[in-house]
Amino acid sequence: MNEIVEGLLKAGQLILSLDADLIEISLRSLRVTLTAVLISSVIGLPLGCWLAVRRFRFRRFVIATLNALMGLPPVVVGLIVYILLSRSGPFGVFGLLFTPTAMIIAQVIILTPLIASISHQAIRDLWAEYHDLLISLNTTRRQRIATLLWDGRRALLTAALAGFGRGIGEVGAIMIVGGNIDHATRVLTTAISLETGKGNFALALALGFVLIGLAVAVNLIIHSLSRTERSGRW
Amino acid sequence: MNEIVEGLLKAGQLILSLDADLIEISLRSLRVTLTAVLISSVIGLPLGCWLAVRRFRFRRFVIATLNALMGLPPVVVGLIVYILLSRSGPFGVFGLLFTPTAMIIAQVIILTPLIASISHQAIRDLWAEYHDLLISLNTTRRQRIATLLWDGRRALLTAALAGFGRGIGEVGAIMIVGGNIDHATRVLTTAISLETGKGNFALALALGFVLIGLAVAVNLIIHSLSRTERSGRW
């Protein structure tokens, strides 16, 4: 029980003392996850819209699969990326294994279905609203997607933020492809895992609280920049 | 590279031979996650609706926090649940540590904010549609939530399914509180972790493919039972 209190205190201490290691791994966490979220959003948001707009035969199957892929087990993703990037794998020549780039790749694979699926869901109602008008105006599919992306940007932000949340807390995949190498690929979650294994529960918790704080801060900043929950409907 | 092919073959083998261990841990995975999803939905869906319906001062903050909590690092949740359930913790007397119940508790903590957040987002547009009518009819807050839950059930299903996906693929928390004990708390994800640690990539991947297949199957079954993507708007 007092580990939790101790963890909170330690978190405060670490933050107040601007612990250099903490800052380093926090920034790396942010960099990896934000990059991954950006890439995943660029793929996932239009994909989600496309799924809302397009009717085709296996639509339901694709959507169910996408939903299921939201839960891609990170360890499996890590493994596959590891195999692909390892020296004996097809992309071994790039020497990406155990670099932040590899971690970003793994996260993109995890986050893209999540972002696509949530944005599909978010955009479905908007498409129902716009459907007749956009069909009547003889828009191309591209224009429909662009319009939905723009007019639904607030809801889509939630999808991206869900991706951010998932990414920043993820450990299974980046542990395998990043290797949790000190001063190279160690991020908050892998550090937490490490300290847990060492039995340093208080420190692990402290890092966890820092991570949660970071996630809340990012969410609050983005919400207030975008004024999502402020103005009535749009 | 050929580990991936090997993994696929092995997955086929395991399934076709109805491997007893595989069936045991798959069923346990399903049991733990479905129970957790059920409990989280009972809490999270009304909570999400409530957040859509209710205006209060710190609404935006609560929503941002909930969004952030979508990314609760599983290891941290695992640790906290561990500390609480540990013999020397406040709930130690119940002897829940290293049981499926402990795993369910940890998953409920992870899934509830996720389900609440996605359902809040899903229900926001519906509430905008219904707002005037339900206010005019002088409904109680309870009735509003009940109405939104019912009329938005299709969208809310997606939230629950997102929770299922997240839960079935989760490993960090249940590893700590479940302990990955053979024949007691081993589930698909912890088994995958174990095999990865042993370097048995093919077997790990095989289990991963089984897991993904399971998730897709559950999604497809639920989608077709609920006919979500079939009828036009409702």
Place this chain on the structure above:
Amino acid sequence: MVDLPILPLTVTDAVVRRRGKVLVGPISAELETDGLTIVMGPNGAGKTTLLRLLHGMERVSKGQLTWRVPEPAARAAQAFVFQTPILMRRSALDNVAYPLLVHGVAKTEARARAAGWLEKVGLADSGSKPAHVLSGGERQKMALARALIREPQIVFLDEPCANLDGRATREFEDLLAETRAEGTRIVMATHDIGQARRLAEDVWFIHHGRIHEAAPAEAFFATPQTPEARAFIQGDIVE
């Protein structure tokens, strides 16, 4: 259900302001127990906003509304038909039954009564259709049935006949007269001057968000007091 009479309603200096602009007000008025008030005025004058204000659905920036009984009881005895019907994602029958369900009526009884009301508004055959497939006129009829089913003491109607055909409009007017006879206070916005003449006991002429002229119907149509009202009545007679 609610037996205490909620009327009269007294409005004193109520103002609705949005984005720094006064949409409606200041309004001072009194709605007596009895009557049928027609609210008229050009597009964008503030009729909808005024009705919503009276119904307690617009946050007032100033002034106040006082019903005879305190808020919750007063809310329960009112009904509103919105200019654009709000469709619940249910069948037409369930849309109409909903207000009863909300007020604790058992499901079977609620449905039976809803079926009766659907018949009254001429939608007997459409009860099982999902609301969103209804035609424009059918939607308005459904919304009307949904508002009246709880037998409110006062009902606000915002252009309820806009999409109705001639016969349906006449039937609507008959139904309204019946409702009025049963003691329901009626406040209705319409653009149809013919209809206003037929139905109105009082007229409120709204212009730029204010009650520009309020008068008994005969007086208003015979001798409108302001040039705006005169122009408005003329303007409508296009033929």
Place this chain on the structure above:
Amino acid sequence: MVDLPILPLTVTDAVVRRRGKVLVGPISAELETDGLTIVMGPNGAGKTTLLRLLHGMERVSKGQLTWRVPEPAARAAQAFVFQTPILMRRSALDNVAYPLLVHGVAKTEARARAAGWLEKVGLADSGSKPAHVLSGGERQKMALARALIREPQIVFLDEPCANLDGRATREFEDLLAETRAEGTRIVMATHDIGQARRLAEDVWFIHHGRIHEAAPAEAFFATPQTPEARAFIQGDIVE
């Protein structure tokens, strides 16, 4: 923009069936290059469905539509004003500019032209408002501007005056006459028999999903051929 004339449109035996029920059809008709057709009929008769069918927005279960040019070109030169205006989550100005943007007009020019159209429909001051705060009549005006801005060869109007006041209705009719004079084919559904008399060149009387009677306006109003049409015209004259 699209210069090839897309009319005439030939409809042969087209049927729209939903949930196993025939909503409209079989319809056979021809829309010539010139004209102003008023579609009338009771609520739920199938007017909206018919207009949508002509516009190519309803999957036909049988029969076909043939424009003079192939589909994509034909689609680009049509416009539709829906019975319930569809509001994009943008300002009124951006709503009106949208069809131009979609067709590759530069943003500044599109907005300038949209502002001109807002003025034409009497919404000069409301351009910067988000569409969802517009009043019922303002929404219809905006939808009209959005449909006409691309100068379509044919425009379908589904009860575009339902929520307009008298003056706005007259202005609408003037604008429509102007549009007609510029060569745009007009097909419009309305419940306002007075308006139909003023505007119609041809009338289609719809009943139970079929074109019950199609005739030049004068003939239709003077001597309706079927008892249903006669009853309908009578029924509307309520006073």
Place this chain on the structure above:
Amino acid sequence: EAMKMAVTTSFHNSGLADVLLPEIKADLGLEVHLLVVGTGQAIRLGEAGDVDAILVHSKKAEDAFVAGGFGTHRTEIMYNDFVLIGPMEDPAKIAGARSAAEALGAIAAAESQFVSRGDDSGTHKKELSLWAVSGEVERDVSWYREVGAGMGAALNTASGMNAYIMSDRASWLKFGNKGDLALLFAGDPVLFNQYAYLPVNADKHGHVRAGWAAKLEAWLVSARAKELIDGYQMNGEQLFTFNAK
């Protein structure tokens, strides 16, 4: 009947547990639930009373555990050994080294990539002590990679980087993802790795199944256990040597 025992990943990776547990079940009617965790975590589980006994290989931590009253005593059961793994072509030429310290020195001299567990586990502590002997104390260098992970994950990383690593023999032999790695050096007595069994103190935690823990201990030091442990082979090699007194 079931009791819980925390063990380290390196022990579990050896596969010996899969041989012993069914025999224990047969002989004692006791089901042993294994919790496979890091050394530090295993000790914390024992301290909290969440397991009934621990089986680890980190003498210092074990002594502290007993001194703190968390465990009643420490019983040595068996040992295995650590080995040095590295790229097949052995760029640092450690295969011919005369001692473990010399081998590490050669890696440092060649500045070849070396992966360290970096997780304060028994294996990690052993590795650090060897570096100290070799005289290479400066480890803040680019070729020395602390990966902060269990044995299996560290081996995966080493395999991916084609780097040197120190592993227990069992984990290495069982490890599937060998890549271009090979066992290059073994046999120095300093590489011996003693496993000890520590029952959790029932005075501190009343619910602990001390009776079962004692029965298990008796079994672990019995001739039956000796036969099974010494007889356990992988690829024709004996992995563990029973040395309980």
